[in-house]
Amino acid sequence: MWFSSVYLKTLRDFRVPILGWGLGLGFLMTAVFAAVPALLATPAARASIVALGPSFAWFADPIKIDTPGGYATWKYGLTVLVVALWPILAQSAMLRGEEERGTMDVLLSLPRGRFRVVIEKVAAMWSALVLMAVLVGLLAFAGARKSNVDISLVATIAYGLNLALISAVFGAIALLLAQFTSERRAAAGWTAGLLLVFVVLDMVHRVVPNTLWVSRLSPVYYFNLSKPLVPGYGFDAGAMVLLLGLSIVLSGIAVWLFVRRDIGGVVLTRRERPAVRAALPAGDWSLRSVYLRGLAMVAMPTVWWTLGIAGFAAWMVIVVKQTEAQLKSLLQGSALGGDILKAGGGDVATNTTILSLLFVFLPLMLMAFAVTQANRWAADEEDGRLEIVLSTPQSRLGVLLGRFAALTTATVTISVLTLATTSVASSITGIALDGGNLVAATLSMIPLGLLVAAIGYLLSGWLSAAVDTGLISFLLLIWFFISFLGPGLSWPDASLRLSAFYYYGAPLLHGVQPADLAVIVVAAAVALALGSYRFVRKDIAV
């Protein structure tokens, strides 16, 4: 049955993401509903969180955040947008990926028109998103019922559908951009960048007065107009229709372009440079060794991730300075404040405590970067791109360590530039940060990034690139949940220690904890050693 049409075959290809994202987000909402009643148990706690809301309005609209639905919508208002990453990856690969692999030629040799093929594929993506939305809605509803949270099934399903709509919009953008790029990776990268830009545009009106018109340029703004989980707020049908219309129009343009262009070609072809036969040797620094080649490969991603991570760190410093007074009074006077401080690792004597809490996102981002680079290593091996390299007199261990060293250089660069940016931001804003602790907070991210990369390298010894990436992403998600929901759910210390974030601790407050740092360094070294042991013995590209 699953191979009787392009639609069904594509839907079958999406079965793991449907289940993975659907179950992941569904259980996230279930966990939030389980944790929130304890956080909002007392009138004082509810009052403090209501007071805290406006200070973090830049992050998400604080509406009825003293209710479970309002709190979940506020706290995960932006976080849930990670779900858009899957359609971005899937739709950038939907046509362009098949063209790169050459499978599109075979598909289009069948007695089916291009239009029908692409329409069936797009329909499969939308069906997958709807299925995912329903799964999220059902699990969120079940979680709410289990925790005695009063939210209707219609509300949770509408929440899921709103997520599906914004995901469809970004998927459609990826599909459209893939008509202009010769590689799926480029289309995915540009769309992910646009996602970030649109998130920031949506934030603007909540931070800067009279800028609503700017935010209205962002699809994320229309996503945020619907808040079905917030009691009495409901969803904005007009905004949802607009998101649907936008994804239809963008997909329609992509389809229109696809049926008219060359397979394997791009819509706007750049004129090729004339041949440079005399240009050998090219004398390019990056061609001198596996390490330098690895460095060149990771250079551009490093620039973008540095902008993201260092920019986020600097922005946090500025935001904390702006909200200094409100945060101090709020955190000192509430039970919730106590929990937050526990997670942040200190008291409210200085802004450092708040920054310490926010800085936990930095290693998370660096680890996400490591995931992408571990994926690249696994994909290079899987696609046979290491075959000729390994036919030269380079040892397998040398090739693996060369690439890992390049990745290490990139993570060190990101961390050092984050340190520099944060130092500049703190001196400009006047926030006093302990220099040594700031160094610890930024540089102790490095072992965490390397741990994730080493685990990715290790797993690639047995698993395909896709499964490897999925597993380490899942591991990252699990660690995040353990560290951020575990304390709220009063999990034992032994459980909290299962997360790598536990060992990062609160270095902005307490500096480097050598024992904890050693745990991560040793774990990373063991994973890399095992990964190397496996790689030098395994069959390549099998």
Next chain:
Amino acid sequence: MTAPIIEIDKLTKSYGGRRGIVDVSLQIREGEVFGFLGPNGAGKTTTIRILMALLRADRGAARVAGLDSWQKSVDIKRLIGYVPGEPSLDPNLTGGQLLEYFAHLRGGVDQSYLKQLIERLELDPGRKFRHYSTGNKRKVVLIQAFMHRPRVLILDEPTSGLDPLNQQEFDGMVREARDDGRTVFLSSHVLSEVEKTCTRVGIIRDGRLVRVGGVAELKDIKRYEITIHFAQPVPIETFAQLEGVAGVEKLANGSAVRLAMQGSADAVIKAAARYPVVSLTSYEPSLEDVFLRFYESDGKAPQEVAGVV
């Protein structure tokens, strides 16, 4: 006789439960051009990838220049130029950049020879790999295999995707390598190419090496056909029992016969001379025909072929 530079001894490899190769044994002498023939999935690429230490054999040994292909892979790769069956390279680098990268990894190559190869195969090194046609991608891979003048060339279907002119150029490059005393081990489906360039041939089927011999030897054991047209019908039985006749087919209502021959045609000629002969034609099959016949019997090599090694 020169010493073998490639020695494969009872090499066995399986992929989980799937058969790869079974007890493959082979010796290739230095300076030989050896053709490795077999249908898709027969085990050619598996054998080659074990030699290149990209796969690890379950049993048996493979040696190049007396060095174990797995234990001493780095030393061996100094001697080898390799063309993989399905080349995949960084799509964002130009052909020139890729060649320079591999040249660096090999510790440097003679730039004038590299440029000579680029000119010879008419490669435009300024284009990105992803913009190359299949044939041009193959040229990049061929050049990187030849550019350091390796002592041994291991080439997995090297001319796949090349146009006839470039195939001719490739034949010339292989001949020059042979004349320089270098060894070439190539797998191919293009039998005319093997026939032209190789001195010996091995045939692998279902993971087992079923035949190794000189190209001329293979032709010796091949069948050939004689078709004789007579002025009148002749009794077919006259030819059926003759020495060297493997099969008889009656044509044109009995006034012509087609004989499948194996060995000398002397008896047939003498028998035919008893009747008025209009014409006699002999058809000598190409290596391709030999190859196809070799695989036409389901599961078994024909006895007369299996017996001649």
